[in-house]
Amino acid sequence: MDPLDRVVKPKMKTAKRFLEKREPKLNENIKNAMLIKGGNANVTVTQVLKDVCALKKTYGVLYKKKNITRPFEDQTSLEFFSNKSDCSLFMFGSCNKKQPVIGRMYDHQVLDVIELGIENFVSLKYIKNGRNSKCPEGTKLMLIFAGDDFNVTEDYRRLKSLLVDFFRGPRVSNTCLAGLEYVLHFTALNGKIYFRSYKLLLKKSGYRTPQIELEEMGPSLDLVLRRTHLASDDFYKLSMKMPKPPKPKKKKTISNDTFGTTYGRIHT
Numbered sequence: 001m002d003p004l005d006r007v008v009k010p011k012m013k014t015a016k017r018f019l020e021k022r023e024p025k026l027n028e029n030i031k032n033a034m035l036i037k038g039g040n041a042n043v044t045v046t047q048v049l050k051d052v053c054a055l056k057k058t059y060g061v062l063y064k065k066k067n068i069t070r071p072f073e074d075q076t077s078l079e080f081f082s083n084k085s086d087c088s089l090f091m092f093g094s095c096n097k098k099q100p101v102i103g104r105m106y107d108h109q110v111l112d113v114i115e116l117g118i119e120n121f122v123s124l125k126y127i128k129n130g131r132n133s134k135c136p137e138g139t140k141l142m143l144i145f146a147g148d149d150f151n152v153t154e155d156y157r158r159l160k161s162l163l164v165d166f167f168r169g170p171r172v173s174n175t176c177l178a179g180l181e182y183v184l185h186f187t188a189l190n191g192k193i194y195f196r197s198y199k200l201l202l203k204k205s206g207y208r209t210p211q212i213e214l215e216e217m218g219p220s221l222d223l224v225l226r227r228t229h230l231a232s233d234d235f236y237k238l239s240m241k242m243p244k245p246p247k248p249k250k251k252k253t254i255s256n257d258t259f260g261t262t263y264g265r266i267h268t
Contacts, residue, residue: 030170031104034061034087036078038094039068045093045100047123051219052091054124055141055167055184055197061085071101072229075110083108089166099226104165106231106239112158115226116193124197124218140169142183142200149188155228156188177202183214195221 010016021029033056035049053060069077071092078090082105092101098118104111143164150160167184180200187194198214205211231239253265 027171030059030168031089031165032059032061032085032087033089033091033166034063034081034085036063036069036081036090036092037066038092039066040095041066041093042098044098044118044121045095047125048100048118048121048219048221049091049093051124055182061087071103071110071113072115072227075113078103078110079105079108091166102162102166104162106235110229111231111235111239112162113229114155114159114162115228117224117226118221119192119224120220120222122218122220127216127218127220140172140175140179141167142180143167144183144185145188146185147188149191150186154230155225158228158230159193159225160186177210182217191224193221193223193225195219195223 010019033052035053035056037046037049041049049062053062063081067077067081069092071078078092082088082090088105088108090103090105092103094101098121099115100118101113101115103113145160145163150156163186183198183200185194185196185198187196197217197219199217201213201215202210203213230236253267255263257263
């Protein structure tokens, strides 16, 4: 047996808990995203990374130093950063042509990579209602997708899935109405993707249900789909595989009969 293939069980409880957090789960944790600035990133791309980090709040890691890497040619550096910072999503901004690259990982291996071109950009700091605005911790972003282009080709379907992974919040059974504060709207039309963000205002309506108004917050982006590097079908199916749910523990003192009546034994 190769010594590198041995499975070494952790001896410390801290290491055991750390490995348990990285095991597959039925309900996944919120995915962290790393925002990496390339070697020749211009002012526009740098500001896009900062605005996306403001939307991700505590689940985004912004790398302030410039990193020379090419996501489509060599992915080893991205996989190294993913393993180091425990992030399964990334946005890489480089090139003076304003082409940020977004992607996701599976088991710290690059799964999907999509390059987008920025044709128009308005930062949240230039919008009156978006200045110094950050999503507070606990806020659940609402995602809206419009346009038939998201269902036409595989590239657009993967892009929609990637955007949902990138911006979705925690899965909860109940949501407070006051916690629904921000809306991200994506529209795919005529080969372009329009990204708009709004703040949700709940105003008095005289009824139990408040009157809802949208106020533009920023950032605002007009994007064009460029290059794509999508995972193979087998690798994509492997990433979508769900672990088996744990079997419920049987209670020895409780039993049911054929009519559905529950009986319990009490020891005195």
